[in-house]
Every structure is written in C-alpha cells, then in structure tokens.
Amino acid sequence: MTDIKKIIKLDIITVSEYLTLKNFIIITGLGVFYSYLNGNIMPIFGVSQVFAVIFSTYPFLVGDEAGIDSLYGIFGIKRASVVCGRYLWSNLTGIFYLIFGTALSLILSLTIGKIEFGKEELMVIPVWYLLTNLIIAAQYPFYFRYGYAKAKLIYTTVIFALVVAGFIIGYFADKVISVFAGVNPYIIIGLALVLCLAFYLASIKLSKKWYGEREFS
Amino acid sequence: MTDKIILENVKKKYVNFQLGEISFPVPKGYITGFIGKNGQGKTTTIRSILSLINFEGTILIDGQSNENLEYLQEAGVVMDESFLAKDWNMNLVDKAMDIGYKDWDSGKFKAYLEGFGIPLKSKVKELSRGMKTKLMLSIALSHGARLLVLDEPTSGLDPSMRDEFADIIQDFVGEEDNTVLFSTHITQDLEAIADYIVFIDDGKLVDFDTKEDFIEKYRIVKAGLEELKGVEDFLLGKKVTRVGFEGLVKEKFVEKISSDILVERATIDDIMVLYGRKK
Numbered sequence: 001m002t003d004i005k006k007i008i009k010l011d012i013i014t015v016s017e018y019l020t021l022k023n024f025i026i027i028t029g030l031g032v033f034y035s036y037l038n039g040n041i042m043p044i045f046g047v048s049q050v051f052a053v054i055f056s057t058y059p060f061l062v063g064d065e066a067g068i069d070s071l072y073g074i075f076g077i078k079r080a081s082v083v084c085g086r087y088l089w090s091n092l093t094g095i096f097y098l099i100f101g102t103a104l105s106l107i108l109s110l111t112i113g114k115i116e117f118g119k120e121e122l123m124v125i126p127v128w129y130l131l132t133n134l135i136i137a138a139q140y141p142f143y144f145r146y147g148y149a150k151a152k153l154i155y156t157t158v159i160f161a162l163v164v165a166g167f168i169i170g171y172f173a174d175k176v177i178s179v180f181a182g183v184n185p186y187i188i189i190g191l192a193l194v195l196c197l198a199f200y201l202a203s204i205k206l207s208k209k210w211y212g213e214r215e216f217s
Numbered sequence: 218m219t220d221k222i223i224l225e226n227v228k229k230k231y232v233n234f235q236l237g238e239i240s241f242p243v244p245k246g247y248i249t250g251f252i253g254k255n256g257q258g259k260t261t262t263i264r265s266i267l268s269l270i271n272f273e274g275t276i277l278i279d280g281q282s283n284e285n286l287e288y289l290q291e292a293g294v295v296m297d298e299s300f301l302a303k304d305w306n307m308n309l310v311d312k313a314m315d316i317g318y319k320d321w322d323s324g325k326f327k328a329y330l331e332g333f334g335i336p337l338k339s340k341v342k343e344l345s346r347g348m349k350t351k352l353m354l355s356i357a358l359s360h361g362a363r364l365l366v367l368d369e370p371t372s373g374l375d376p377s378m379r380d381e382f383a384d385i386i387q388d389f390v391g392e393e394d395n396t397v398l399f400s401t402h403i404t405q406d407l408e409a410i411a412d413y414i415v416f417i418d419d420g421k422l423v424d425f426d427t428k429e430d431f432i433e434k435y436r437i438v439k440a441g442l443e444e445l446k447g448v449e450d451f452l453l454g455k456k457v458t459r460v461g462f463e464g465l466v467k468e469k470f471v472e473k474i475s476s477d478i479l480v481e482r483a484t485i486d487d488i489m490v491l492y493g494r495k496k
Binding site: 006009010013014016017062065066067068070071072073074075076077078213215216217 | 267269270271286287289292299302303304313316317318341
C-alpha cells in the first residue's frame with residue numbers, strides 16, 4: 001500500500017467519528033432552509049462546501065488532540081506523503097460534499113417546484129469545486145505548520161486580509177473588467193484556471209516545507 | 218557484538234536546553250536501559266531516533282541512516298502518549314494499525330488486549346494511563362517488531378504489571394537479535410532486566426557500559442559533615458543533611474578516601490539520584 005493511500009485511509013478512520021447524524025441533519029437543514037428562502041440551489045452547495053472545508057481540517061484537530069502526526073511518523077510514512085495524502089483527502093471530501101449537495105438539490109427541485117435545477121446550476125458545480133479547493137489550499141499550509149488550534153487563529157487573520165483585498169478589488173472592479181474587455185472569455189477562464197493550479201501547487205509545496213520542519217512532541 | 222542503533226554526535230538545541238552532542242550505541246540482541254533524571258534529554262534522544270524531530274548529527278539503524286524511515290515498520294514504540302485518536306475503539310485501533318503496519322497481526326493484538334483485560338468496545342479516551350501503556354505495548358508487539366523503543370513505559374503501571382511488563386520485554390529479547398531501548402527513571406525495572414546502561418545528565422552522555430560494569434564503577438560514601446572537605450574533590454554529587462552527607466564517587470578513587478568514611482556499593486538509583494546533585 002502506498003503511503004498516500006495509507007494516509008487517506010487513516011484520515012477516513014480518524015474523522016469517521018465526526019460523520020454523525022447530527023452533522024448530516026445540520027447540513028441538510030441549513031441547505032434546504034436557505035435554498036427555499038432564496039428559491040435557488042446555491043445555498044445547498046454553499047452550505048455543503050463550507051462543511052467540506054471544515055471537515056477537511058478535522059485530521060489536524062485530531063492531530064492536535066491525540067498526536068496522530070506522531071503515529072503517522074512511527075508508521076514510517078514520509079512527511080511529503082502525509083501532505084500529498086491530505087490534499088487528496090480534502091479533494092475527495094470536496095467531491096463527496098458536491099455529490100451530496102447535487103443529490104439534495106435534485107431532490108428539492110423535484111419535490112418543491114420553487115427551486116429549479118437546470119443547465120446553469122450544473123455549470124456552477126465545477127466553480128464550487130474549484131472554490132472549495134482554493135480555500136483549502138489557502139489554509140492547509142498554516143495547518144501543516146502550526147497544527148489545528150494555532151492555525152485556525154492565524155487563518156482567521158488571513159481571511160480578514162482576503163476580505164479587505166476583496167473590497168479593494170471590488171472598488172476597482174470596473175477598471176479590472178475593462179482591462180479584459182474584448183478578450184476571448186475562454187482565454188480568461190483558461191488564465192484563471194492556470195492561476196488556480198499554480199496557487200494550489202504552491203500551497204502543496206509550502207505545506208511540504210513547513211510540515212517537514214515541524215517537530216512532534 | 219553488532220549495534221542495532223548508533224548515535225553519532227547527535228545534538229538538538231532548544232531555547233532553554235541543549236541535548237548533546239552525544240554518541241552511543243544500542244547493542245543488537247540486548248536490553249539497553251536509558252537512564253537520567255526528568256528533563257535531561259531522554260525523550261529528545263528517543264524522538265530523534267524515531268525521526269519525530271529534526272536534529273544535528275547522525276543516527277544509524279542497522280547501519281542505515283534513520284532518514285530512511287523503513288526501519289520504523291520493524292520498531293515497536295511505547296511512549297508516554299498513546300498517539301491514538303481518543304474516540305477510536307479497539308476495533309478502529311486494529312483497523313488503523315492494519316493500514317499502518319505491513320506485518321500487522323490482528324489476532325495477536327486481540328490476544329494481547331484480552332490478556333491485559335482491555336475490551337474491544339472500549340475507547341482510547343476511556344482507558345487509564347496504565348491501560349493505555351498496555352494498549353501501546355500490545356501494538357508494539359503485534360507487528361513483527363525487531364526493535365522496541367520504550368520511553369517511560371512503566372511510570373503508569375502498578376508493581377505487579379511492571380513485573381509482568383519486564384517478563385514480556387525479556388521474552389521479546391529472548392528471540393534472536395531482538396533489541397530493546399528502555400528509557401526510565403524507575404531504575405528498579407532496569408536492575409532486573411537491563412544488559413547495558415546509557416546514562417545522560419544535563420543533555421550530556423555520562424556513561425555507557427554493561428549494567429554490571431556500570432554499577433561497579435561507582436560507590437556511595439557516607440560520613441559526618443566534618444569529613445566532607447576531605448572528599449569533596451572526588452564527589453560527582455552529594456546529598457547533605459544537618460548531620461552528615463552521602464556522596465557519589467568513582468570506584469577508582471575509593472582508595473584515596475579516608476578509611477573513616479563509609480563506602481558502599483551503589484545501585485543504579487543511587488547513581489542517578491546523586492549524580493550532579495549540589496546539596
């Protein structure tokens with residue numbers, strides 16, 4: 001069994017105790033409630049992807065509480081493999097919640113006429129997937145460096161900085177849009193995807209570096 | 218004699234403490250007791266051996282650098298912490314170990330749990346400290362380990378379990394080439410079973426020898442306070458009371474000490490307690 005496969009399996013066992021009926025009811029309840037209020041499926045995906053992001057950090061939580069990182073070390077699993085395995089695990093978590101969100105919105109659109117599920121909604125799914133992975137990529141290096149509790153605190157600061165940056169970009173939105181006026185939209189999408197990929201790979205590289213430097217007590 | 222583990226100039230710096238540089242071997246096929254007071258670097262050394270922390274110097278396991286982590290598959294580890302998720306029950310522990318260790322023997326693990334009185338349904342968080350140690354020992358002995366690294370394993374155990382623990386360790390090392398590195402400050406455990414002793418103090422290696430030669434190297438001297446000045450130069454450590462003192466000296470200096478001073482053989486405990494003590 002490769003080390004990466006081991007990590008994914010171990011992470012699944014580690015967080016399996018958190019896959020509770022209570023959590024399932026909360027996701028479903030919140031998703032359905034907001035979707036019904038807004039008359040579209042976006043909140044379902046939003047809620048399920050928020051849970052995907054939260055869930056992807058649980059192995060770090062257990063790591064803090066019980067020293068799971070030391071256990072993986074004692075198994076002789078290379079730290080780079082732990083990092084790659086956890087990124088892959090977070091990806092799988094995102095996909096799991098996307099499937100869950102899609103299934104739930106389909107059921108809702110069929111049972112409650114007010115909510116529509118069509119081609120446009122389907123096209124939004126990859127965007128959610130991308131967004132979830134970008135958020136995870138933004139936070140994982142901090143979790144690998146500092147562990148759950150400290151990283152959560154630091155990451156909150158980063159989120160605040162991103163919100164500020166978002167406001168600034170929003171303020172200059174017209175100018176930014178005008179720069180791309182007349183450019184083939186596929187080129188813009190392609191460029192955005194390349195940037196996302198570069199960000200994701202940089203995140204993995206940074207996580208490997210920081211996790212490699214970390215010491216386990 | 219070949220060495221299972223060789224530490225060469227191992228050094229680790231912290232803000233308030235520095236380990237080493239220290240160098241010593243852990244002979245293959247024997248039990249090596251690793252002694253020192255709390256906070257002297259035993260756990261840091263063990264974490265270095267297990268590649269859990271970064272350090273300067275070299276650690277070789279069977280002649281290979283410990284950066285090659287494959288040796289860990291053949292290492293059983295019992296430490297102060299269990300490293301297991303608190304919500305795992307014994308079946309989940311079994312599953313996790315089956316994933317982590319290529320030679321995991323589930324049947325053997327469950328037999329150990331039964332022997333130690335740990336129910337399969339019990340969760341890690343429900344176990345006492347002593348039971349967690351038993352659990353970790355069950356894991357350490359259920360994946361074909363050839364090396365046991367034990368860090369203060371007996372501190373949470375009652376005397377009868379400590380005795381049983383010692384028997385298990387002796388059985389383990391009875392098998393050809395199995396090796397044990399056993400760190401503890403409860404030295405009675407080592408008096409009975411250790412073949413070699415590594416003694417560190419203040420992050421420095423004080424001694425490495427066979428247990429018999431190690432004990433033979435030291436003597437306890439006892440006398441009234443008026444005799445203290447005459448032996449002070451030879452003392453490695455002392456405990457002074459209102460009426461007298463007790464000191465640790467090297468055996469080779471005994472003949473230079475006044476015959477009025479009582480000289481006794483030292484135990485491992487005496488050596489550890491008195492070494493470096495100022496008053």
